[in-house]
Amino acid sequence: MAALPGGMTRRRAVWLLLSRRPRLIVPRRARPLLTPLAVAAAAVAVVLAVFVLVDIPLNVFVLGAVALIAAGASVIGGAGARQGESDVHLLRRDTHADLYALVADVARELRLQPPRRVMAWASPDARATRGFLRTELWLGLPLLAVLDEEELRAVVAHELVLERLSRPWPTGGLLTLYWTEVSRAEAGAEPLGELGPLVDSLMLQADQAGVRVAGSEATTSALSKGLLVANGFTWFMLRYARDLVTERFFPSDLYAGWRWKLQHDDLAERMWPGLVRADAGDERPGASMSRRVAALGGVLTIPRPPERVLFTALPGEVEERFTRQALSRYLPKRYVLSRKTRYGDVPDGAWDRHHERERDEVLAAAAALLGKDVADPLDAVEIVVAGRAPELEWNHAFSFCAHPGREVCVLFPLIHCALRASGHDYGHPLRQRELRAPTGEVVDVTGLAVRFLDGGSAKDDFRALLTSL
Ligand SMILES: [Zn+2]
Secondary structure (H helix, E strand, C coil): CCCCCCCCCHHHHHHHHHHHCHHHHCCHHHHHHHHHHHHHHHHHHHHHHHHHHCCCCHHHHHHHHHHHHHHHHHHHHHHHHHHHHCCEEEECCCCCHHHHHHHHHHHHHCCCCCCCEEEEECCCCEEEEECCCCEEEEEEHHHHCCCCHHHHHHHHHHHHHHHHHCCCCCHHHHHHHHHHHHHHHCCCCCCCHHHHHHHHHHHHHHHHHHHHHHHHHHHHHHHHHHHHHHHHHHHHHHHHCHHHHHCCEEECCHHHHHHHHHHHCCHHHHHHHHHHHHHHCCCCCCCCHHHHHHHCCCCCCCCCCCCCCCCCCCCHHHHHHHHHHHCHHHCCCCCCCCEEECHHHCCHHHHHHHHHHHHHHHHHHHHHHHCCCCCCHHHHHHHHHCCCHHHCCCCCCCCCCCCCCHHHHHHHHHHHHHHHHCCCEECCCCCCCEEECCCCCEEEHHHHHHHHHHHCCHHHHHHHHHHHC
8 A cells, every 4th residue: 555645654544534533534525415414314313213103104204304304404505505605705717817817827837627716715825625526726815915926826836736635535634634633733732743744745745836837936935925914814803803893893894904004014024023933933844834935945035015916806895795704703602783894984992992901901911920909001011121021911912913022012002002091193093003192293102112122211211201191
């Protein structure tokens, strides 16, 4: 028996799947049938049991059984379709002829069949999937907005080849198992180390296909942009959407806001150092971009704005549906009416409550660290000055944060809230690190925090700021 990519034996692979996730033993294409079959079997069992226990004519039971199975299958089928379709949007061949031509060209160079449909996807990622009858390419809308054509070719090549390589049984099941374990690892579990060589081997072959059709510079650049977009989009949702959703606002222009942040607010430059640092510390095969780029003999490069993208935006109602999907994890569990709004129309008070939440949580963490009932902002500044900022933990997107250090994360909400209380106004709703003083002067809150820290007397500086307001 031939070994799998990375050297694992088939016997070991089957054992792993059986012991971890038996469902993955079933080839991917047959998996959608599992639930309907289980429902049908349960329905037949129920009807048979009733038939044995109660004396009613046979034909009534046969009809009942058929109706029950049909109802169960249609409910499950309908739910599955709704779930699967709400975060993708078909890009029509006639309106996106350039895109389809690019995809077909990449497939031809790699001697693969082109996917039958290309979909825009709400996620900041890309994937090729093979359904029962068709292969589809899903391209994440946040990613599409930043890729030049050559970079897009590299991404398409990667996805098509990865899909092709994971088709033979049981490779696809092992890959699914690995990614499930990796996403669980965030909650503390260890990903399956013995699958590392398999994942590395598949990723390398898929990335090499990118190099073949787009060259190594475009492939490295596409991987770098993948790192930026995957983390940056998540950060953007945490920073500019999660607390709004809690306030029952629904920012329908989430995707347009993300594009503005990338194109007009130097997001890549500010996030990049932290992203590279976090990525370098990521030991998980497949998950670390620097590891994938190094396997190609390159290094991560700071993403440059694209010169020509094939398309950026989708019709407003589609982007709104994507937004609902992207934010669904932050929506309240019960159905709650949210006010649909656009970023330009969010009231200042809703933004204030985001910064006040951060400030209150910083103060609560400071009080806990000092063993006091309550802490004031000067206590928190003192903790920072003593070099203990990393010991403060609160609900802040640390792993994606664009702040130039943990110390700034602590000082930022303290300074921001003090300035707002003294009559400073918001400028652009998506650039809140800047506030406008009553005199009209623009205050860079992040810059102020950095100056306090660099000056060596942050506590005095902060006290002076409070008294000057
Ligand atoms: Zn921060």
